[in-house]
Amino acid sequence: MTCKAPLSIGVMVSGRGTNLQAVLDGCENGSIPGKVVVVVSNREGVLALERAASKGVPAFAVPPKKFGKWPECRPDYEKEVIRILRDHGVELLVLAGYDRLVGDDILNAFPSRVINIHPALLPSFPGLTAQADALAYGVKVAGATVFFVDPTMDGGPIILQEAVRVEEDDTVETLSARILEVEHRILTRAITLIANGQTRIEGRRVRILEATSSEKGCVRCSEE
Numbered sequence: 001m002t003c004k005a006p007l008s009i010g011v012m013v014s015g016r017g018t019n020l021q022a023v024l025d026g027c028e029n030g031s032i033p034g035k036v037v038v039v040v041s042n043r044e045g046v047l048a049l050e051r052a053a054s055k056g057v058p059a060f061a062v063p064p065k066k067f068g069k070w071p072e073c074r075p076d077y078e079k080e081v082i083r084i085l086r087d088h089g090v091e092l093l094v095l096a097g098y099d100r101l102v103g104d105d106i107l108n109a110f111p112s113r114v115i116n117i118h119p120a121l122l123p124s125f126p127g128l129t130a131q132a133d134a135l136a137y138g139v140k141v142a143g144a145t146v147f148f149v150d151p152t153m154d155g156g157p158i159i160l161q162e163a164v165r166v167e168e169d170d171t172v173e174t175l176s177a178r179i180l181e182v183e184h185r186i187l188t189r190a191i192t193l194i195a196n197g198q199t200r201i202e203g204r205r206v207r208i209l210e211a212t213s214s215e216k217g218c219v220r221c222s223e224e
Helices: 018-029 047-054 074-087 104-109 130-137 172-195
Strands: 007-013 034-041 059-061 092-095 114-118 141-148 158-165 199-202 205-208
Touching: 007 018, 007 047, 007 172, 018 034, 018 047, 018 172, 034 047, 034 074, 034 172, 047 059, 074 104, 092 172, 114 172, 130 172, 141 172, 158 172, 158 205, 172 199
Parallel strands: 007 034, 007 092, 034 059, 092 114
Antiparallel strands: 114 141, 141 158, 199 205
C-alpha cells in the first residue's frame, strides 16, 4: 500500500505563527510532501492569519467567546472548528502555537491525526511556561518535542525530540529563540514522516519506520 500525496494539512494557531511559517515553507519547497489547506485561529488579528493569507491559504478566526463562556462553550466552539477542517479535507491537524487544550470532539474527529509542538523535552515542563520552568529548575539541557495529542496536557506519544544546551547566561528569551529553531526543524520532519507513512503508534511509543518498510498500521494508512 502506498500513502497518497500530498497530505492535506490543517493548522491551528494562536499567535505569531513562526511554526506555521516553517510548515508553509516546507510544503512550498517540497521538503514536506503535503499542502496546508486551511488555518484556524482562536484569536482574531494575529500574525499567523496574515502569514496564511499571504500564501493564499484559507484562514479563519474562530473566537471561543463567540459561543459563550469557556470551558462550557467548548463543544460548540470545537463543532465549528471541526466543520471548517472537514470542509477543507484535512487529513492531519497540526497545533502550531495553539494555546488551548483540544477537547474530545476534535480528537475523535481526527483520531491519531493531531500533533503538537512543545518547547521542552517532555515529559519535563509541560504547560505554557516551559522555557522559564526549565531555567528555574536549573537544567543543563532543554529542547523541543513533537507528539501525538491525547486528552492529557502535553502527554501524548512522542514522535521526535531534539535537545538544546542551556548556556550559563541564558534568559527565557535567548533560550526560547534557540529552541524555536529546533521546533521548526522537528515539526516539519515529523509531518514528513507522517505523510510518508513512517510513523506507527504502539501504546505510548511511536515507532519510526524506514521509508521502504511496510505501512501496515501506520497512522496515515490506518483508515484506508
